Amino acid sequence: MIYDVYFSAFNGTNMCSMMVSSAFRGECARFNWRREGERKALSLSQEDVLVFSMPVYGGFIPSLCVPLAESLLEGDGTPAVIVATFGNRAYDNALRQMTGLLEARGFYVVAAGAFICRHSIFSTVAQDRPDSADRAEIEAFAERAAELAGHRTGKIEVPCRDDSDPSSFRGVPFHPDGRGNRCTSCGSCVRFCTTGAIDPQHPWQTDASKCIACGACIKICPAKARDYHMEGFMEARLAFEHKCASRQPNACFYAGD
Ligand SMILES: Cc1cc2nc3c(=O)[nH]c(=O)nc-3n(C[C@H](O)[C@H](O)[C@H](O)COP(=O)(O)O)c2cc1C
Numbered sequence: 001m002i003y004d005v006y007f008s009a010f011n012g013t014n015m016c017s018m019m020v021s022s023a024f025r026g027e028c029a030r031f032n033w034r035r036e037g038e039r040k041a042l043s044l045s046q047e048d049v050l051v052f053s054m055p056v057y058g059g060f061i062p063s064l065c066v067p068l069a070e071s072l073l074e075g076d077g078t079p080a081v082i083v084a085t086f087g088n089r090a091y092d093n094a095l096r097q098m099t100g101l102l103e104a105r106g107f108y109v110v111a112a113g114a115f116i117c118r119h120s121i122f123s124t125v126a127q128d129r130p131d132s133a134d135r136a137e138i139e140a141f142a143e144r145a146a147e148l149a150g151h152r153t154g155k156i157e158v159p160c161r162d163d164s165d166p167s168s169f170r171g172v173p174f175h176p177d178g179r180g181n182r183c184t185s186c187g188s189c190v191r192f193c194t195t196g197a198i199d200p201q202h203p204w205q206t207d208a209s210k211c212i213a214c215g216a217c218i219k220i221c222p223a224k225a226r227d228y229h230m231e232g233f234m235e236a237r238l239a240f241e242h243k244c245a246s247r248q249p250n251a252c253f254y255a256g257d
Pocket of ligand 1: 007008009010011012013014055056057058059060085086087088089090091116117118119120121171172212213214215
């Protein structure tokens, strides 16, 4: 059985994870940890395979996924493939963090890929990625990962930017809201928000202390009311576009290489 466990708000990670898990011929169960109802305890055997895919937030995986991985995933010498998606800046410490989390839970990582997707805050950055060249790379990665999952080889080595602690990322200063007169108070964003940052009585507002800026509310809003309206956002977007203008490569690592 293939278990495809991922967190995806803006669809990039969902897309990449599905491309990888579908290369493993066999029955596949998918769990998007963005949805509370899909956060289930999973105990996997040596015959199973875990595909574990996360977006990079500030160089790490989303902080809410760390305790989920530590409490819900249990392997028994189970092969795992990890995928980090990132928005054309850098994946920094994410692959190392994911490898450490899974190894501590009884998995051995056979392949690790970092793939570029549209930036979910600054959505003009990497907006056409993954493109056809990226897809070919993801498919080749998935094929090799599927081959490696069949037999245990050496330990995987993945790069890491530094030894900083995941808690050093304190979130971004931007949060989407439904300012303006488009919000119809339909409540879709309230139901969709994974951290309860939107008050049902005032759905055009956002509690910045709870919001992780995943962008799910922007994507779901039927009135297209939610976006980054706050002061300084456009300037930050322009600066980020400039900084991340050059096309970054994907990266693939395999056990035994
Ligand atoms: C809070 C936050 C922090 C992010 N930090 C980074 C980062 O450090 N490096 C990077 O290249 N992209 C970063 N991104 C962009 C996401 O990693 C990228 O868009 C990812 O593919 C989103 O996944 P999704 O489409 O499945 O939601 C960040 C996005 C968010 C929301």
